[in-house]
Amino acid sequence: MTKTEKEPVAGLAALPGFPLVLVTVKQNILTAAAFSFFSFQPTPAVMVGIRPATYTFELLQHAKDFGINIPTPDQLDIVRWVGSVSGREEEKFNREEPTPMEGAVIESVLIQECPVNLECKLVHQVQYTGSHHWFIGNIVAVHVDEEYQRDDAIMYWFGEYRRVGEIFYKGR
Numbered sequence: 001m002t003k004t005e006k007e008p009v010a011g012l013a014a015l016p017g018f019p020l021v022l023v024t025v026k027q028n029i030l031t032a033a034a035f036s037f038f039s040f041q042p043t044p045a046v047m048v049g050i051r052p053a054t055y056t057f058e059l060l061q062h063a064k065d066f067g068i069n070i071p072t073p074d075q076l077d078i079v080r081w082v083g084s085v086s087g088r089e090e091e092k093f094n095r096e097e098p099t100p101m102e103g104a105v106i107e108s109v110l111i112q113e114c115p116v117n118l119e120c121k122l123v124h125q126v127q128y129t130g131s132h133h134w135f136i137g138n139i140v141a142v143h144v145d146e147e148y149q150r151d152d153a154i155m156y157w158f159g160e161y162r163r164v165g166e167i168f169y170k171g172r
C-alpha cells in the first residue's frame with residue numbers, strides 16, 4: 001500500500017456514497033444525497049443536509065415537518081429533474097410524475113411512486129454556517145411497499161449513481 005497525503009476534500013471524495021432521497025417540504029421536492037440516519041432512541045430520527053440557496057431551505061424555515069422518499073434506479077429521470085430545477089421556478093408536481101401522496105400525520109406532501117415514504121417531524125436545525133445546513137426529523141409514520149428491499153434504493157456521491165450491492169457478511 002502506498003499512501004499519499006491529499007487535500008481535505010479528498011477525504012470526503014473517498015467515502016463510498018450516501019442513500020439518495022427525495023425530500024418533500026410542503027408542496028416541493030428536492031433531491032438530496034446528504035442524508036443519514038441520526039438516532040434510534042428515544043425515537044427513530046434522520047437528518048438531511050440542505051444548501052441555503054434552495055427553495056427547500058426557505059420552506060424549512062417555516063415548516064413543521066418534511067417527507068423522505070426513497071427513489072429506485074428506474075426513477076433516475078425524476079431524481080435528476082427535481083434535483084436540477086428549483087420550486088421557485090417550476091411547480092414540480094405539475095407533470096404526470098411524480099404524483100403527490102398525502103401523509104397520515106405530516107402536512108408536507110409525499111411521493112406516490114417512491115416505494116418508501118418517511119413522515120418526519122422537524123425537531124432541530126443545526127446552527128452551522130457550512131455549505132449544507134442539517135435538519136433533523138423524528139420519524140412519525142412510515143409507508144413501505146411490500147415488495148421493497150434495501151437493494152432497490154440508490155446510493156450517490158461525487159457524480160456516481162450506484163446500486164446498493166452485495167451482502168458479504170450477515171451479523172455484527
Ligand SMILES: Cc1cc2nc3c(=O)[nH]c(=O)nc-3n(C[C@H](O)[C@H](O)[C@H](O)COP(=O)(O)O)c2cc1C
Nearest residue numbers: 031032033034050051054055056083084085086087
Ligand atoms: C444527485 C443529486 C444530489 C443532490 N444532493 C443535494 C443535497 O444533499 N443537498 C442539497 O441542498 N441539494 C442537493 N442537490 C441539489 C438540489 O436537489 C437542487 O439544487 C434542487 O434543484 C433544489 O430544489 P429547490 O430549489 O426546489 O429546493 C442534489 C442534486 C442531485 C441531482
